[in-house]
Amino acid sequence: MPKKTGSPTIRDVARLAGVSITTISRVLNEPNPPVSAETLARIQQVISELNFVPQSAARSLSTSRKNAIGLLLPRIGWDAYFPPLLRGVEAGAVEFGFDLLIASRRAEGPSALGPHNTDGVVVFTDSLSDAEIAAWQVRKFPCVLLHRTPPDGLNIPHVQYENRDGTRSIINHLIEVHGCRRIAFLRGPLGNEDSAWRELGYRAALEAHGIAYDPALVVDGNFDESDARLAVEKLIGNHAARGAADLLPLSDGSVLNTDFADAVFAGDDDSAVGVLAALQNAGRRVPEDIAVVGFDDAPQARFCIPPLTTVRASIDEAGKTATSMLVELITRGETAPMALLPTELVIRRSCGCI
Amino acid sequence: MPKKTGSPTIRDVARLAGVSITTISRVLNEPNPPVSAETLARIQQVISELNFVPQSAARSLSTSRKNAIGLLLPRIGWDAYFPPLLRGVEAGAVEFGFDLLIASRRAEGPSALGPHNTDGVVVFTDSLSDAEIAAWQVRKFPCVLLHRTPPDGLNIPHVQYENRDGTRSIINHLIEVHGCRRIAFLRGPLGNEDSAWRELGYRAALEAHGIAYDPALVVDGNFDESDARLAVEKLIGNHAARGAADLLPLSDGSVLNTDFADAVFAGDDDSAVGVLAALQNAGRRVPEDIAVVGFDDAPQARFCIPPLTTVRASIDEAGKTATSMLVELITRGETAPMALLPTELVIRRSCGCI
DNA sequence: CTGAAAGCGCTTACAG
DNA sequence: CTGAAAGCGCTTACAG
Numbered sequence: 001m002p003k004k005t006g007s008p009t010i011r012d013v014a015r016l017a018g019v020s021i022t023t024i025s026r027v028l029n030e031p032n033p034p035v036s037a038e039t040l041a042r043i044q045q046v047i048s049e050l051n052f053v054p055q056s057a058a059r060s061l062s063t064s065r066k067n068a069i070g071l072l073l074p075r076i077g078w079d080a081y082f083p084p085l086l087r088g089v090e091a092g093a094v095e096f097g098f099d100l101l102i103a104s105r106r107a108e109g110p111s112a113l114g115p116h117n118t119d120g121v122v123v124f125t126d127s128l129s130d131a132e133i134a135a136w137q138v139r140k141f142p143c144v145l146l147h148r149t150p151p152d153g154l155n156i157p158h159v160q161y162e163n164r165d166g167t168r169s170i171i172n173h174l175i176e177v178h179g180c181r182r183i184a185f186l187r188g189p190l191g192n193e194d195s196a197w198r199e200l201g202y203r204a205a206l207e208a209h210g211i212a213y214d215p216a217l218v219v220d221g222n223f224d225e226s227d228a229r230l231a232v233e234k235l236i237g238n239h240a241a242r243g244a245a246d247l248l249p250l251s252d253g254s255v256l257n258t259d260f261a262d263a264v265f266a267g268d269d270d271s272a273v274g275v276l277a278a279l280q281n282a283g284r285r286v287p288e289d290i291a292v293v294g295f296d297d298a299p300q301a302r303f304c305i306p307p308l309t310t311v312r313a314s315i316d317e318a319g320k321t322a323t324s325m326l327v328e329l330i331t332r333g334e335t336a337p338m339a340l341l342p343t344e345l346v347i348r349r350s351c352g353c354i
Numbered sequence: 355m356p357k358k359t360g361s362p363t364i365r366d367v368a369r370l371a372g373v374s375i376t377t378i379s380r381v382l383n384e385p386n387p388p389v390s391a392e393t394l395a396r397i398q399q400v401i402s403e404l405n406f407v408p409q410s411a412a413r414s415l416s417t418s419r420k421n422a423i424g425l426l427l428p429r430i431g432w433d434a435y436f437p438p439l440l441r442g443v444e445a446g447a448v449e450f451g452f453d454l455l456i457a458s459r460r461a462e463g464p465s466a467l468g469p470h471n472t473d474g475v476v477v478f479t480d481s482l483s484d485a486e487i488a489a490w491q492v493r494k495f496p497c498v499l500l501h502r503t504p505p506d507g508l509n510i511p512h513v514q515y516e517n518r519d520g521t522r523s524i525i526n527h528l529i530e531v532h533g534c535r536r537i538a539f540l541r542g543p544l545g546n547e548d549s550a551w552r553e554l555g556y557r558a559a560l561e562a563h564g565i566a567y568d569p570a571l572v573v574d575g576n577f578d579e580s581d582a583r584l585a586v587e588k589l590i591g592n593h594a595a596r597g598a599a600d601l602l603p604l605s606d607g608s609v610l611n612t613d614f615a616d617a618v619f620a621g622d623d624d625s626a627v628g629v630l631a632a633l634q635n636a637g638r639r640v641p642e643d644i645a646v647v648g649f650d651d652a653p654q655a656r657f658c659i660p661p662l663t664t665v666r667a668s669i670d671e672a673g674k675t676a677t678s679m680l681v682e683l684i685t686r687g688e689t690a691p692m693a694l695l696p697t698e699l700v701i702r703r704s705c706g707c708i
Numbered sequence: 709c710t711g712a713a714a715g716c717g718c719t720t721a722c723a724g
Numbered sequence: 725c726t727g728a729a730a731g732c733g734c735t736t737a738c739a740g
Contacts, residue, residue: 006493006494007469007470007493007495009716009717009718010717010718011717011718019726019727020726020727020728021717021718021719021727022719022720022726022727022728022729023725023726023727025718025719025720026719026720026726028718028719029719033725034725034726035725035726036725039725039726051489051493053464053468053469053470054470054717054718055414055415055470055716055717055718056411056420056470056471057410057411057412057414057415057420057471057716057717057718058411058415058716058717058718058719058732059717059718059719060409060411060718060732061409061411061412061415061716061717061718061719061731061732061733061734062717062718062719062720062731062732063718063719063720063732064732064733066410066411068455068471082436082437082440083436083437086436086440086456087458090456090457090458094457094458094460094466099455099457099466099471100455100456100457101422101453101454101455101456102440102444102454102455102456103444103448103453103454104441104444104448106448110407112448112453114407115361115407116361116407116408116409116410117410117411117422117453135405139360139361139405140360141361299653299654300653300654300657303654303657303658304657305659363732363733363734364733364734365733365734373710373711374710374711374712375711375733375734375735376710376711376712376735376736377709377710377711379734379735379736380710380735380736382734382735383735387709388709388710389709389710390709393709393710408733408734409732409733409734411732411733411734412716412732412733412734412735413733413734413735414716414734415715415716415717415718415732415733415734415735416715416716416733416734416735416736417716417734417735417736418716418717709740710739710740711738711739711740712738712739712740713736713737713738713739714735714736714737714738715734715735715736715737716733716734716735717732718731718732719730719731719732720729720730720731721729721730722727722728722729722730723726723727723728723729724725724726724727724728
């Protein structure tokens with residue numbers, strides 16, 4: 001009989017079914033185990049009676065596969081896109097039959113995830129240093145970078161959004177549909193890759209429409225609500241200091257808008273919330289006096305006043321893609337060098353539409 | 355030399371350090387390994403040079419401890435409180451030196467998490483059936499229930515919020531500060547435990563103030579935005595059908611409010627969004643004509659129009675508490691039978707304050 | 709202070 | 725169709 005109340009082992013199953021553990025193992029692992037129908041039935045019966053599940057550790061030890069992948073996250077910034085990200089990764093893991101380990105990166109000590117407990121890991125943004133990534137490479141430990149480009153010289157599969165295209169299309173929308181010409185841009189944090197690509201998209205869209213790039217319209221929003229608010233207040237202040245008229249009432253009752261800009265691309269949706277607050281405080285109506293757009297389609301985007309026009313990228317998709325690339329890397333030894341995910345324009349009221 | 359480019363084993367370390375693997379193991383596991391200072395230094399040197407980390411699988415197999423805990427989630431509903439929940443659980447896992455496995459529960463097959471790959475799991479809400487929980491109990495597999503009470507007759511540690519107290523305090527606020535007397539309540543889904551406790555809190559607060567419970571004011575909102583919206587529309591419709599006056603302008607310019615209610619407790623914040631929409635459509639001003647309050651302090655609460663007065667419970671705390679209880683259960687064999695977490699009133703504009 | 713050896717629960721050639 | 729045996733990389737009495 002099975003010992004005590006602990007979990008049954010393959011040995012218990014073998015004894016109760018009257019066969020060797022080899023046979024049990026085969027039934028467990030092979031699609032068409034070479035056993036008589038009768039024996040097979042008996043074994044399956046015992047397995048389900050005992051509720052037997054093979055110990056992962058023992059299995060790993062003999063196959064040297066952990067059947068687990070890891071998702072490594074940075075310490076902070078887990079918020080808005082985290083649920084869909086995890087949902088995507090989890091779905092991928094399940095689909096390919098892997099367990100999923102999660103860890104957030106701490107300053108001290110080695111990563112909680114690595115060759116000792118997983119077959120490979122998805123590294124999200126800057127959750128691992130260049131040096132650590134490089135160390136994994138020499139060990140040939142599979143990993144895929146999500147929202148992060150590989151360190152120089154290293155050829156590591158990575159997945160990213162079409163930040164540039166997404167930005168280009170939302171700026172195009174402002175220019176072509178709403179006739180904007182002075183579009184402010186709030187940069188993300190220094191060194192942030194998403195921000196760098198968005199800036200390229202911003203410049204490309206301007207250039208394609210023959211609009212000169214104006215450095216005075218580009219400031220730091222840091223993808224942060226209150227930084228963005230301050231940045232816009234400064235833009236307005238600078239403009240006033242130059243003696244500009246801003247909103248000039250005309251004799252016919254209409255208004256001549258000579259404001260600091262006719263649109264603000266906030267860099268991301270968090271910043272956009274700050275931008276909206278700053279504009280409202282300054283007495284600007286959005287979108288009547290000035291348009292505002294974001295990026296990400298974060299949860300608060302639809303609750304903004306007015307609801308925010310923005311760019312959406314499917315985060316689920318990103319997680320799933322990264323995971324399936326990782327699995328390919330683990331099982332076949334190679335995968336695509338990178339995946340670039342499409343984005344989609346989400347039109348709401350803050351740009352002037354609707 | 356270490357084989358190929360794979361990971362080094364304890365054997366590699368022993369060879370390079372010129373000692374037995376027993377000694378290496380001791381250095382790895384004992385706080386004060388009985389080795390000469392000189393040997394110790396040499397060993398640590400080799401370990402860091404090789405970047406050696408013991409294989410979790412091998413370690414588990416010999417100790418029969420996985421050094422991992424699991425977090426089991428239901429298939430859906432990962433959204434708003436998910437990041438803080440995971441943050442809490444992850445923090446707990448790290449603190450006690452456990453790896454963290456995550457899985458969402460699927461209909462088919464056994465749970466991806468169990469005795470075969472973890473030392474215990476935190477079961478979130480209804481991610482596991484009563485029968486499966488019971489099966490784990492007979493195996494003495496440690497688990498802690500989060501936001502879920504144990505199946506009948508089973509004595510399983512669980513952690514929950516003070517839903518009743520939290521509700522009582524927000525209803526008290528409506529009554530005592532804002533003089534509300536006719537407070538509608540939108541129930542959560544049938545069978546939902548949080549909802550049941552909130553209803554008890556609602557009734558207790560009314561009773562404490564000598565206000566009769568009026569079944570006509572209690573309807574189903576299902577913790578869902580559009581269900582809640584419909585429910586409120588129906589409340590308004592029923593009221594009108596009875597020929598009530600609603601908002602009656604008086605000769606002195608003020609308004610006599612004979613509306614269906616003077617406040618709505620939406621059950622949760624998702625519902626509150628639907629309630630606000632229904633009231634606005636029906637021409638009611640919040641909070642001037644009617645107060646609205648929610649529960650959870652979900653992210654959208656501060657973005658609502660007007661910002662939502664609600665009840666907050668620290669989800670981080672819940673995750674952390676559940677995790678430390680689980681660890682205690684794993685290491686000491688027992689822990690507290692349950693933990694009841696406090697809530698906090700979050701006052702914003704929708705109740706009439708500010 | 710140090711090591712040889714058994715054993716954890718599986719898988720997988722190898723042999724029949 | 726079936727099984728005995730070696731081995732995966734550790735830990736831990738046991739012995740010195």
